[in-house]
Amino acid sequence: MKLPNMRYTEGAAKREVVALRGLNYGDSLQDGDLVSCENLSARRYPYLSTRRPRARQTAQSGPTTTALTAWGKLVAVQGTELTYDGKKVGEVTAGEKQFAVVNTKLVIWPDKVYLDLTNQSVKPLGAKAQGTGGSFTANTLTVAWEGDLTTLFRAGDCVTISGCTAEKGNNLDVVLTGINRGYNAGFDIAYSGTLGAAFEAVMNGVPAMAFSSTMNAPLHIAEKYLLSIMRELMEAGQGRGEVWNVNFPAVAPEKLKGILRERTVAPLQFYSEDYRKTILPDGAVALTGQGSPLTEGDAVPAGTDVEAVLKGYISIGKVKCAVM
Secondary structure, three states: OOOOOOOOOOOOOOOOOOOOOEEOOOOOOOOOEEOOOOOEEOOOOOOOEEOOOOOOOOOOOOOOEEEEEEEOEEEEEEOOEEEEOOEEEEEOOOOOOEEEEEOOEEEEEOOOEEEEOOOOEEEEOOOOOOEEEEEEOOOOEEEEEOOOHHHOOOOOOOOOOOOOOOOOOOOOOOEEEEEEEOOOOEHHHHHOHHHHHHHHHHHOOOOEEEEEEOOOOOOHHHHHHHHHHHHHHHHHOOOOOEEEEEEOOOOOHHHOOEEEOOOEOOOOEOEEEEEEEEEOOOOOEEEEEEEEEOOOOOOOOOOEHHHHHHOOEEEEEEEEOOOO
16 A cells, blocks of 8 residues: 655744734734633733732722723712712713723713823813803904903814804804815816715705815915805705805906806816826836816806806805715
C-alpha cells in the first residue's frame, strides 16, 4: 500500500499579536479580534487579564436612585439631588438620565447641564436671559435685557428668542441652506447638497429655503435682497414637501433687472460635464472635473430658473421633494 507524500511537515511556530482590536460579533475576523469575552480587564495594559472581584463601594439610601454612573467616583441621581461620591453637588429634575463624558465634563441629559469633574460644580450647557419691551425694525430686535449679556453670550452664538408673540412671523421654525457657490438650477438640483439639506428639513416637517449664487463672485445682490425675500416666502408659505429655491444672478447690483417668481425647473443642465487634463511628472494623466456653464446666448426654455439668472433676474421657484 502506498501513502501520499507529505510535501510539508508540521512544525512548531510562534506568533505574537500586539494589537487588540476589540470585540467583533461579525462574520469577518482578523488577528486581534475577540469573538466573545467575559470578565476581562485592561488594568494590566498592554495585557488582558481577569477583572478584580466586584465589591460594594457605598450604600445608597434616601430617595430612589434613577440614574447611576461612575467616573473616578460614583455619580447618582436620587430624587432631584445629584450626588458625587455620596455628596450632594447640585439639583436636577427627577427621573432617568443620560450621561456622557467630554474631557473633564459629565454632561447630563435631558437637563442640559454638566458636572465639572475637577471641582464638582454643576453648570448649564446654555445661557438664558430675560427682557422686556421688545421693539422691531427691518433688521434688528431691541430688548431691555436684565443683566450684562456679554457675560452670557459671544458674537456668533446661536440663540432662540421666545415670547415675541406680537410680531407677525415670530415663533416659526424655518431652515435656510446656502448661500451655495454655484447655481442650483435645472438638472443640477439633483446633485445639490444645498437642496438636499432643505429636503431633509421638509421631510422632518420644517419649512425650508435654499439660496444659491454664481461661482467666485461677490454676494452684493444676495446681501441686499435676501432678508426681504426670506420674509416674503415665509408669509407665502409652501405646500407639503415643497422647498423654496432662490438663485441670485451673476450681475452687478446696478444691472439687476428684477425678481422673477414662480420659475419652473429648466429641463437641462446649467453646468455641463467637462474635464481638465493634466500630465503629471511621472507621465500619468490626471483629469479634474469642472463645469462649463450655459451663457445668455444659449437656447433656454422660457419661464424657467435658468432663463431668469441668465437674463439678470433673481429666480424664485418651488422644488418638490421626490419622496413626499
